[in-house]
Amino acid sequence: MITATPRKDLILMAIFTIAVLTMPIWLAPIGASYPDLLQRFAIFGIFAIGFNILFGLTGYLSFGHAAFLGVGSYTAVWSFKLLSMSVVPAIIFGVITSGLFAVVIGYISLRRSGIYFSILTLAFAQMSYNLAYSVLTPITNGETGLQLALDDPRSLDNLVGVAATEGIPPTNFFGIEMSGYSGFYFCAVLMIIGFYISMRIFRSPFGMMLKAVKSNSNRMSYTGLNMRPYTLTAFVISGMYAGLAGSLMAVTDPLAGAERMQWTASGEVVLMTILGGVGTLIGPVIGAGVIKYFENIFSAINENVLQGIFSFLPEFLQDGVVAVLGLFVGEGWHLTLGLLFMLIVIFLPGGLVEGFSRIIDRIKNRSKNGEADPVGSAKVQPGE
């Protein structure tokens, strides 16, 4: 087990920052360097980092975090409509509002633990989703989704005399338009800050108490610790991360729809966290990246692309290979993701991060043992 020291954390932070900011360069060879996708990497990275503070540390599995994503989005769009096209108030209000929602939902849901907690959060999220389509239509604009309009008040912008434009003005950060690469860098910097905060929490006495909740809640009570405020604080913090992610979705694409609150979105962040590594710092970010990559790149591969790749094969083989692989790409990308997810849960319960650390351990062992290590053991051994 590697013990964390301030120095090691600083190095980790530096590597993380550089890796994130250079994503447009090193993701180019695998076709993932276009701004739209990069933005999504960063936004879902934030979502997953926050989710991991709750799920990874306390073990409380929320199935309703998409509700906070939606709340963040709606709040941000309303801020654009009513106040200003500047992203600063949009993000601040998005985070605060989802935090308030999290206080209420968390206060009620955290009265139970385990599966009952999960069901309660799921119920709240589905309730929000359905309300957004029905009763709350004046706020959410129902199925059409909440959009900007030319005649929005934008009172702050008018107050400071931002010049009127022909169309709807773009969202901006002190004049910088939040689309394309500048949008990505904005999200990326927020993700780096979010990662740093999560690291501080992981290393703090507070984080240690959250781990204690997961490990043995009984002992925790008999040690004189009140579990409820600890779990509630973690829940609210992770809800605020989700709200930040939601408002960033609105920042990069200023509209908000209720489908963002559907249970599938809540499920997605659970998958991301488990795929990357529950309770690890970096895992959720990797998980978010992998899932968004599959969703966008694998789904774009069609039969023609496959024909191209396997054109070196004789024709009858080529058709066969393409027919089989065709099941796993394009619309079938969920199948690939599903298989990957199953493999990871069965063989690497610690997620991709566990896989990486095993590989590193093997390399270290091999360099220690010289050539004593046969090739066969390089394979991952189940049940290890």
Next chain:
Amino acid sequence: MGILEVRDVNKSFGGLKALNKVELDVEEGSVHAIIGPNGAGKSTFLNCLVGLLIPDSGSVNFDGSSLLGIKPHEINQAGVSRVFQTPEIFGDLTLLDNVVIPTLASRDGAFKFNGWKRADQDSEIIGRAEHMLEDVGLIDKRNMTAGSLSRGDKRRLELAMCLVQNPKLLLLDEPTAGMSRADTNNTIDLLKRIGERGITKVIIEHDMHVVFSLANKVSVMAQGTVIAEGTPEGIKGDPRVQEAYLGGAHL
């Protein structure tokens, strides 16, 4: 006046009367053993003291205030720590973290949000925790995961987690059950050393060797009630005790 005063405590589970008018006085600084055959209600009684069970009637006063109706963490903050029959530890965490957590709990109270400090840079807390681990002889294993310890070591760790809080009253539920003779003797020595700190102890124990080497007062429970009380020597010769506890056999 004892530090712990139990008056007329009753507890039933359905038709079974688990505790029947239990009375107990524990004097400050003493080591008070509760012995009795299986099913006598010893563990039920202990559970009523720490808030795990709520008695149907009666009163439990500790250090001048009632322990009934308050939550387990409040009971601990009032100065009562408990060692369980099967060790309750944080199995996924390191030994050091296991001891750091109760140390923090006794310094910072039931809840404190300090998400920005580094736990491993708090030298006061780490120092106290390491000193405690050294006391129970587990310092060499400080970075091991607690779940991987042997049963005896888990008990010692749990004891360390309780002791580091400097409780006024320590409740021990069969602290040597399942231990080898050597481990048992080590634990007795350890508990004797704690005795020097003046922590009041209530011990539930089957092992008479442990009881007679530690306790200065013994209460005997049978069928949910205290049937005899006295010094270890006095208890040994009490015919009622031999009847209930040993089925008439002689010690």
